[in-house]
Amino acid sequence: MKRLITWWIFVAVACAALGVEPRELDKKLRLFAVKLQEMQSNPEKSVPPELLRKAEGIILLDRTKAGFLFAYQGGSGVAMVRDKSTRKWSAPAFLKANEASLGFQIGGQQAFIVILLMNSEVTRVLTDPTFEFGGEARGTAGDKSAGTQTSVTSQEQPVLVYTDRKGLYGGVAIKGGALTPDEDANLTYYSQPVSVRDVVFDRKVPPSEAASQLAAVVTECGQKQALK
DSSP states (O other): OHHHHHHHHHHHHHHHHHTOOHHHHHHHHHHHHHHHHHHHTOTTTOOOHHHHHHOSEEEEEEEEEETTEEOOSSOSEEEEEBOTTTOOBOOOEEEEEOGGGSOOOOSSEEEEEEEEEOSHHHHGGGGSSSBOOOTTEEEEOOOGGGTOOSOOOTTTOSEEEEESSSSOOOHHHHTTOOEEEOHHHHHHHHSSOOOHIIIIISOOSOOOHHHHHHHHHHHHHHHHHHHO
16 A cells, blocks of 8 residues: 555656646647547548558657747657557557657648558557657658649558648658657556557557547548548
């Protein structure tokens, strides 16, 4: 009992130091769901539903850039991986992105980024302490004027990047930076020290209500074209 009390005190102190609470992270997950729905409602920027259906993993990032600083609290993004048998999404693991990781050179603008991991092998990069997507990534914002096409298949590229901003973001834009697990956010949200592997592969934590809602939105967005 004494050890348990000590652990909960540690969690409480960590949360206070971070200035973020689980409900704030819940809010972030719900925001991701809304932003994905908004992105998919725009044919010029949407991720092809057939690719969402095929994806084995997904990373969602949301950022506001002011000069060279990020305006993030409690993690800059999340990653989820499908179960091979059920095809259901895992609980989300929170991630951080550094300035170079997506290569944007814009100030005072917001960007929502969807990264699809198209096979099981590439999802394993999420277990690394830091992970980069370089030349193997193909990006698009659905901007036809930039010569971007949305007919890229999972067989052609293991990593696909989409953003709600106009322009083309390929391997060069991603190379040179990294995504890392947000250990503080994961500790705060799950009330225990868990790695990305624990969350998305070993499924040691159940998805919260907000996480289940996000997974449902991702699944729904992948099914829409199939239902037509």
